[in-house]
Amino acid sequence: MTQAAPQVDLQPIWQLMTAFQHSAAFKTAVELELFTKIAEGNKTAADIATATNASERGIRILSDTLTILGLLTKSGDEYSLTADSAFFLDKKSPAYMGSAVEFLMGPTQMRGYTDLTGAVRQGGTTVKDDGSVDPESPMWVTFARAMAPLMFPSGEAIASNLGIPNDQPIKVLDIAAGHGMFGILVAKAYPNAQIHAVDWPNVLTVATENAEKFGVTDRHHLIPGSAFDVDLGTDYDVVLVTNFLHHFDAETNTTFMRKVNAALKPDGKAITLEFIPNDDRISPPAEALFPLVMLAATPAGDAYTLAELKKMFEDAGFTKNEHIALSPMPQHLVISTK
Amino acid sequence: MTQAAPQVDLQPIWQLMTAFQHSAAFKTAVELELFTKIAEGNKTAADIATATNASERGIRILSDTLTILGLLTKSGDEYSLTADSAFFLDKKSPAYMGSAVEFLMGPTQMRGYTDLTGAVRQGGTTVKDDGSVDPESPMWVTFARAMAPLMFPSGEAIASNLGIPNDQPIKVLDIAAGHGMFGILVAKAYPNAQIHAVDWPNVLTVATENAEKFGVTDRHHLIPGSAFDVDLGTDYDVVLVTNFLHHFDAETNTTFMRKVNAALKPDGKAITLEFIPNDDRISPPAEALFPLVMLAATPAGDAYTLAELKKMFEDAGFTKNEHIALSPMPQHLVISTK
Numbered sequence: 001m002t003q004a005a006p007q008v009d010l011q012p013i014w015q016l017m018t019a020f021q022h023s024a025a026f027k028t029a030v031e032l033e034l035f036t037k038i039a040e041g042n043k044t045a046a047d048i049a050t051a052t053n054a055s056e057r058g059i060r061i062l063s064d065t066l067t068i069l070g071l072l073t074k075s076g077d078e079y080s081l082t083a084d085s086a087f088f089l090d091k092k093s094p095a096y097m098g099s100a101v102e103f104l105m106g107p108t109q110m111r112g113y114t115d116l117t118g119a120v121r122q123g124g125t126t127v128k129d130d131g132s133v134d135p136e137s138p139m140w141v142t143f144a145r146a147m148a149p150l151m152f153p154s155g156e157a158i159a160s161n162l163g164i165p166n167d168q169p170i171k172v173l174d175i176a177a178g179h180g181m182f183g184i185l186v187a188k189a190y191p192n193a194q195i196h197a198v199d200w201p202n203v204l205t206v207a208t209e210n211a212e213k214f215g216v217t218d219r220h221h222l223i224p225g226s227a228f229d230v231d232l233g234t235d236y237d238v239v240l241v242t243n244f245l246h247h248f249d250a251e252t253n254t255t256f257m258r259k260v261n262a263a264l265k266p267d268g269k270a271i272t273l274e275f276i277p278n279d280d281r282i283s284p285p286a287e288a289l290f291p292l293v294m295l296a297a298t299p300a301g302d303a304y305t306l307a308e309l310k311k312m313f314e315d316a317g318f319t320k321n322e323h324i325a326l327s328p329m330p331q332h333l334v335i336s337t338k
Numbered sequence: 339m340t341q342a343a344p345q346v347d348l349q350p351i352w353q354l355m356t357a358f359q360h361s362a363a364f365k366t367a368v369e370l371e372l373f374t375k376i377a378e379g380n381k382t383a384a385d386i387a388t389a390t391n392a393s394e395r396g397i398r399i400l401s402d403t404l405t406i407l408g409l410l411t412k413s414g415d416e417y418s419l420t421a422d423s424a425f426f427l428d429k430k431s432p433a434y435m436g437s438a439v440e441f442l443m444g445p446t447q448m449r450g451y452t453d454l455t456g457a458v459r460q461g462g463t464t465v466k467d468d469g470s471v472d473p474e475s476p477m478w479v480t481f482a483r484a485m486a487p488l489m490f491p492s493g494e495a496i497a498s499n500l501g502i503p504n505d506q507p508i509k510v511l512d513i514a515a516g517h518g519m520f521g522i523l524v525a526k527a528y529p530n531a532q533i534h535a536v537d538w539p540n541v542l543t544v545a546t547e548n549a550e551k552f553g554v555t556d557r558h559h560l561i562p563g564s565a566f567d568v569d570l571g572t573d574y575d576v577v578l579v580t581n582f583l584h585h586f587d588a589e590t591n592t593t594f595m596r597k598v599n600a601a602l603k604p605d606g607k608a609i610t611l612e613f614i615p616n617d618d619r620i621s622p623p624a625e626a627l628f629p630l631v632m633l634a635a636t637p638a639g640d641a642y643t644l645a646e647l648k649k650m651f652e653d654a655g656f657t658k659n660e661h662i663a664l665s666p667m668p669q670h671l672v673i674s675t676k
Contacts, residue, residue, distance in 0.1 A: 008425040010435075011666075012408050014624070016364040017442050019357035021630055024451040026354040031455045055461030060619075061629040061640075062458050067620045068627055070350050074620055087346040097348075104355050113362040117369045120400050123393030281398075282405045282412055286352070289406055291399040292359055302399075328349075 025065045027105045030098040034062065035071075035081060035089035043078040096149060103146035108139040112296030124299040140178060140199075144206035148179035154242070154273055155185035157326050161333055162238060162271070166190050170237040173263060174198065175227045176244045180207025180220070182273070183240060187216040196233060198223040228256060232263040239264060242273040243331075246290065249300035250312055257316030264338045270318065275303040276325075276332040286330030309334055363403045365443045368436040372400065373409075373419060373427035381416040434487060441484035446477040450634030462637040478516065478537075482544035486517035492580070492611055493523035495664050499671055500576060500609070504528050508575040511601060512536065513565045514582045518545025518558070520611070521578060525554040536561040536568060566594060570601040577602060580611040581669075584628065587638040588650055595654030595674075602676045608656065613641040614663075614670040624668030647672055 029035060037051040045060035052059065067074045071085045081090065088097050103109065111127050112119065118126040164170060169192040174183030177197035184207075187195050195216070197207050201224040211220035223230055227244070239260045245253045260270050277288040287303060294301030304312075310321050318336035325332050367373060375389040383398035390397065405412045409423045419428065426435050441447065449465050450457065456464040502508060507530040512521030515535035522545075525533050533554070535545050539562040549558035561568055565582070577598045583591045598608050615626040625641060632639030642650075648659050656674035663670050 008422050008433075010422070010426060012422060013364075013426055013435075016360055016407060016409070017439060018361070018627070020361035020443070020448075021451060021627075021634070022354055023356070023358035023361075024454045024634075025630055026351075028455040028458055032458060054459045057461040058458030058633060061633045064619045064626060065630045068623050069354060071354070074618065084346050084348070084350060088348060088351055095346075097351075101355060105358070110358075113359060116362045117366040120366055120370060120396030121392045123395040280412065281402045285406050288402060289356070289359075292363055292403045295396060295399045296359070296362075 022065070022069055023105065025062060025069070026071070027101045029062060029066055029071075030089065030101050032062075033091060034059070034066075035085050035098070036091040038072070038079055038081055039086060039090040039092065043080070045077065045079075048079065099146040099148075100150055101146070103139070103143045106139070106142055106146075108137065108142075109297065116296055119295050124295065125297055127297070138202065140203045141206060144179040144203050148181050148206075148210065151179060151181045152185070153329055154326060154331050155181045157324075157329075157331075158182055158240065158242070158271055158273065158333065159185045159189035161324055161335065162186070162190075162269070163335070164190075164237065168192060170194070171235060172196065173232060173236045173239040173260075175239060175241050175260070177207045178203055180204075180210045182242045183207075184210055184214050184216055184220065186238070186240070187211075187219050188214060194219050194221065196221045196223055196236075198225065198227045198230060198232065200224070200226065228259075232259065234263055236264050237268050239268070239270045240273070241270055245272065245274060245309070245312075246294055246303055247298050247301040249302075250304070250308065252300075253304075254312045254315045257313055257318070261317040261338055266338060268338050270313070270336040270338075272309065272313075272334040272336065273331055274309065274334065275330055276306050276309065276323075276334075277303050279305050279307065281305070284327075284330065287332075290330070306332075306334070360403070360407055361443065363400060363407070364409070365439045367400060367404055367409075368427065368439050370400075371429060372397070372404075373423050373436070374429040376410070376417055376419055377424060377428040377430065381418070383415065383417075386417065437484040437486075438488055439484075441477070441481045444477070444480055444484075446475065446480075447635065454634055457633050462633065463635055465635070476540065478541045479544060482517040482541050486519050486544075486548065489517060489519045490523070491667055492664060492669050493520045495662075495667075496520055496578065496580070496609055496611065496671065497523045497527035499662055499673065500524070500528075500607070501673070502528075502575065506530060508532070509573060510534065511570060511574045511577040511598075513577060513579050513598070515545045516541055518542075518548045520580045521545075522549055522552050522554055522558065524576070524578070525549075525557050526552060532557050532559065534559045534561055534571060534574075536563065536565045536570065538562070538564065566597075570597065572601055574602050575606050577606070577608045578611075579608055583610065583612060583647070583650075584632055584641055585636050585639040587640075588642070588646065590638075591642075592650045592653045595651055595656070599655040599676055604676060606676050608651070608674040608676075610647065610651075610672040610674065611669055612647065612672070613668055614644055614647065614661075614672075615641050617643050617645065619643070622665075622668065625670075628668075644670075644672070 032052040042048045042051045045056050049056040049059040063079045066072045072079045115126045172195045174197040177199045183195040187193050204222050211217045275287045275290040282288050290303040313336045320337040322335040370390040380386045380389045384394050387394040387397040401417045404410045410417045453464045510533045512535040515537045521533035525531050542560050549555045613625045613628040620626050628641040651674045658675040660673040
């Protein structure tokens, strides 16, 4: 060579090109309940294979892969869980969240990435029936079942940030309730709260199951239908708008927040839970990576900056908007007063 | 909470669950030639969108994603290439390797990961026609065209490690030549070498194209067919067995290496190029992650340790095996003397 090579490294590019393989390995491990079987005491590839009803060769390769990826440790030919995998991926752990792969890596979500190039070309999902925002999509039932465990920390953060004494009787509207956990956790924290959950009827069955589990059925009421179309009712103290606005464009959101505003009492509050990137749109990473998910799955969804959200809320008639980051979670609250 | 939470972090798990999204973003950027268009001077999302014939919204989200993933930088609303992306992903760079996504993320490879759980259960690919090792697969033509740029450093390493004076006339057999680059680079380094390239006829057309490009057509001879079945010829000084053995089980490889041994001159050498993990099978990472690729794509392929390869080669009649790691590349040479 006549010229010095520049200081370059193929490794970051190689990692991106092969990252999908590692997502697939993780999904397979969850599907085989590999972490749970290791937690039960199966340590060698042979034992784990028997426990998961799989081949020893397949389990050996999968377990080595997961070791390299940081979710197992290996000593000799024995595998063990890490603190993270024991806490989040053993089905017997109360914090188990492996079910999230059923939604995040399920066929409907994956479809959006099959033609991501098409989505970038046209500026929105190429999945027919409008992808994620199709009201008839069974995906939201999967979502409601799969994602509930991931929602606990945000749900608890909402309940503790209402700024209302918790012995007060309050009327709460839970928009696109899904699993219902946000409203249900408010109901747990506020023994005199009445929760009204809006969602498509098939999804509300999951919310009702969860309300039963948490013993709040008598204070959990259903408003079946699209939040855009149904009569939401009036005189709410609080409206929960959780992980909802990112599916739609700013104009749709402004119009919708006017409807929310109208449903509130004079001093009522809308609590928005969102991924909120900084104005540079490249930080913090988890928040700023979220728009890609919306590009793949929706016609016009996005992760909005705080300035963009404030504009929507002010245009919808809210006078004050308080921002609370829920770091280290990538989610944020905006508490908007009528 | 009555108990301290253990020191756990959801982030590594979240990254694995969403890694496939980032692979898809990378593939889309290559397909749209986004890096090339930025190299040509398009800096804002609007300009890049026009140059790539895509939507501004889609390009803004894609470019922000690639910035977070480390392949672009962003200043204000202008994007620039990094040293890595300028070197490897601008089509006008001689080191351009974006074509690799056509193979590594092409439909045939992706199929293997769609049912990775099935592959772990049965211990090999669930793709019909034996996945990667189907002789009629057009995948190997894609491979030959897409992967040639990635093969240069290994090819140059082979040519410089033959241990034969380069003015000597040598007869070289290039097994499963594919793109033909390994034999061609030996031909470039050895002006008196004659290369005999074995591969399926549809694949050899690509090797011939490359032989023409490098001006060695008159010394590049074709042996069309499966390396397992054809008459390989005799009296070779060198047989190149490059990225071949990982597709098959140890017994198949031992039998095959006997055939290679028989084709060599008495003092001839077989040069094996392989991903060779350490005995622990979890290091180095790039080598040790390769078995998953074989599990997804082949009935019984693997990345073999040096001890395993030596056993195959000794059983096949080789007397001496010299190991050369090509670090920082994940590939290794084993030079086996008859």
